Amino acid sequence: DSGVTQTPKHLITATGQRVTLRCSPRSGDLSVYWYQQSLDQGLQFLIQYYNGEERAKGNILERFSAQQFPDLHSELNLSSLELGDSALYFCASSVAEPNTEAFFGQGTRLTVV
Amino acid sequence: AQKVTQAQTEISVVEKEDVTLDCVYETRDTTYYLFWYKQPPSGELVFLIRRNSFDEQNEISGRYSWNFQKSTSSFNFTITASQVVDSAVYFCALRGGGAQKLVFGQGTRLTINP
Numbered sequence: 001d002s003g004v005t006q007t008p009k010h011l012i013t014a015t016g017q018r019v020t021l022r023c024s025p026r027s028g029d030l031s032v033y034w035y036q037q038s039l040d041q042g043l044q045f046l047i048q049y050y051n052g053e054e055r056a057k058g059n060i061l062e063r064f065s066a067q068q069f070p071d072l073h074s075e076l077n078l079s080s081l082e083l084g085d086s087a088l089y090f091c092a093s094s095v096a097e098p099n100t101e102a103f104f105g106q107g108t109r110l111t112v113v
Numbered sequence: 114a115q116k117v118t119q120a121q122t123e124i125s126v127v128e129k130e131d132v133t134l135d136c137v138y139e140t141r142d143t144t145y146y147l148f149w150y151k152q153p154p155s156g157e158l159v160f161l162i163r164r165n166s167f168d169e170q171n172e173i174s175g176r177y178s179w180n181f182q183k184s185t186s187s188f189n190f191t192i193t194a195s196q197v198v199d200s201a202v203y204f205c206a207l208r209g210g211g212a213q214k215l216v217f218g219q220g221t222r223l224t225i226n227p
Contacts, residue, residue: 002157031213043204043217056213090158092215099146099165102215104158 003027006091006105014113018079021108025072025093031055032074033094033102034066038087049074081112115140117207119218126195127226134190134221136205142166144210147181147188152202152220164188166210195225 003026013019025032034046036059045058049068060066063081068074078085088109092102116139126132138147149161162172164181172179176193192199202222206215 002159033214035215042219045214045216048213050213058214088156092158099163101148101160101163103160104150106155106157109156 002103002105004091004093004103004105006089006108008108009106010109010111012111012113013081015081015083017081017112018077019081019110021076021078021089021091021110023074023076023091023093023105025074025091026103029093029095029103030072031094031102032068032072033092034060034074034076035090035092035104036087037090037107043090046076078110083112086110086112115142115145115207115209115216117205117216117218119203119205119221121221122219123222123224125224125226128197129194131191131193132195132223132225134192134203134205134223136188136190136218138186138188138205138207140207140209142209142211146208146210148206148208148215149179149188149190150204150206150217152204154201158204161190192223195223197225197227199223200225 005024007022030051033048046060048056066076088107090107092104094102118137145166147164151159178191180189202220204220205218
């Protein structure tokens with residue numbers, strides 16, 4: 001158990017809908033990262049938050065947004081969903097330093113039908 | 114730009130064989146960090162090892178060993194006496210000194226047959 005909790009584990013929704021994925025980081029970790037894993041793109045970095053503030057942005061679509069709350073949990077909001085958004089979405093957390101490993105949650109498998 | 118290449122898409126071996134997973138990276142940073150993660154069939158990503166760019170000492174942990182060579186920009190992973198439970202997708206990743214995000218390779222799917 002990595003200590004990172006993601007909910008829900010599975011999500012099936014229709015095109016055009018909006019969903020929210022939730023992540024609770026390991027105790028003491030201030031950084032939260034979101035990654036998307038798809039068959040064609042592999043593991044892609046979406047966005048990072050550190051102690052409530054956006055720290056870095058990757059290949060995140062404008063239809064997607066995220067935030068980190070004062071209790072350090074994070075949410076990834078995906079809207080106007082398309083079939084191509086079907087993927088495994090991972091949250092990871094770490095302490096702030098680059099020379100530390102990130103621990104990943106079990107992921108949320110999103111299926112858009 | 115940073116890049117990680119895992120040229121072996123799939124590897125299949127018989128149990129008890131030794132197997133090496135290759136990882137080649139590109140970065141302009143003088144300080145960087147390399148990682149290996151394991152993704153078993155259940156789907157989660159499990160951290161295996163971190164190596165700092167200034168520490169070229171190889172590491173052994175049980176049946177797992179890692180060979181880091183800056184001269185060839187490689188960070189290879191060897192499993193000795195493989196077991197069926199080692200079957201998974203293995204990812205090599207890179208983080209630059211100033212960056213926070215991990216850049217992943219495409220992964221190597223390792224199948225250990227009984």
